[in-house]
Amino acid sequence: MSLYEKTLRPALFRLGGDPETVHVRTLGALAKLSRRTPVALAPVKARFFRGDPVVVAGIRFANRVGLAAGMDKDGVALDGWPALGFGFAEIGTVTAKPQPGNDKPRLFRLPASGAIINRMGFNNAGAQALADRLEKRRRSVVPLGISIGKSKVTPLADATQDYLTSLRLLQRYADYVAINVSSPNTPGLRSLAGKAELNELVSALVEESTTPLFVKVAPDLTNVAIGELIGVCLAHRVAGIIATNTTIDRAAL
Template sequence: MLFDKIVRPALYRVSGSDPETVHERTIGSLARLSRVSPALAALGRVYRTDDPVTFLGLRFPNRVGLAAGMDKNGRALHAWPALGFGFVEVGTVTRHPQPGNDKPRLFTLAQTDAVINRMGFNNEGAEALAARLAATGKPPVPLGVSIGKSKVTPLDEAVEDYRFSLRALYPYADYFAINVSSPNTPGLRALQDKSALAELLAELRETSAELAGDAKPTPVLVKVAPDLTDEALAELLEVCLDHGVAGLIATNTTLSREGIAPPEAAVGEQAGGLSGRPLTARSVEVVRFVHDETGGKLPIIGVGGIFDAGAAARMLDAGAGLVQLYTGFALHGPGLVKRVARGLAARPY
């Protein structure tokens, strides 16, 4: 493929082989592109796929979205639909701006088709994202906003952290993703526990209803880890159903290191969450468990290890309504978006 053979090697040559520098330069280029309407229109003619579907009461131009983590601060919002994405999720954003964990914190495992990251929710903060959205406007596709806990906020004050971000960004989001499953913020995954999650969701539901007024509240989804046991996941699903959660995003990155190619074993020892091809089977398994355990009552966005239309189709067959790309897109470029979206469009659902 052109991207794999020419574009990606060139990006790494220019950036000194540092994956985070490649990422930042790519986002910067796409941010500049977002301001050039003729270029966006030309790209859209190449990459866009029309396969409309209704999900969460929203109309999506196709089933393939950009996962959180790629454009944390919403800098390139108008470029993503031109590259073929049917929806965009920004963040994870926190109440307080934060630099994230120490560098290096992003590692590419090219032979494994995977990435390890311990970014630590590096972002400019909820108010900065709200200001940018107010200035630049939303993209022409549904916009999700992933919100998380600031590292400086004690765990017992996490609820107010999430509520602050929800309030700041409520006018702009088509849905919210509640990130309680990243492995890179100390203690965050404890919020997946039954009592902690129940308290958080109850408060967010009340806040959302207040902000909505007479309108229908913006959908709130919970993003879950792939490392939960079936028992823990079943408890989490019970809480979600009890508190009117609109859906689930399955899954976040994993702490497992299964599936890493032997030549990259040393890189695999880096701390952080693993994403990419080793996660494919487990993510599908979690999607199927969620669908079966809830009797299909919770809409699901499937994410994790999607590198072709076949993997995306397995997500939908397991019970997902939409899918998201991150690592596959990062490693193989926008051609993957087009192939997955058109592959799904060709299937009857």
């Protein structure tokens, strides 16, 4: 059991209150600490992450443990992740249009199951705001992935244009861009992982991209659907698959 599981997580849980509020405060503290006194985080880095670098899709990751999308959606604590020892950070998911996400509460702790339920719904300040933030800072010392998704108000039929808007604004700042077609919290989003829909989306994004593209998949797909999805990714120049997003299966709880 790690120090995080033994000490830090129980302490954060004991703070009580709304888990999202705790998350936002922790993120704010990390952002401040890493800006002002990054050396304070060095013991954590030394304790946890001593892995070797690995190259995937031509990208040299400092180690195999990275920050998953959704933890720092608007990229507010970018210096914090390498300071803690993460080998890469995936920020986002951001959408072409800023949006508030689902109604609160939308994040729930299930301590007895060692789990959380997330119904955030892509709360984010939008792709332009993230581009503005990234423009003002130096490049991340570890690879930066940027996850893009569909704005809730955009009809599914216009999804490709919505993703293209985010790709065009953000790819120059990213070491890779993740195409999120697997969140369960935007109505209809997962239908974009179907064969025909994914083919349309991925072919347009690949055409426009100057950076490696990864497709993030749901863990709830059938074997047939996984086969079709991989077929589409291979047919285009998709650099990799990110497995996996949040499940909608509650059987293990």
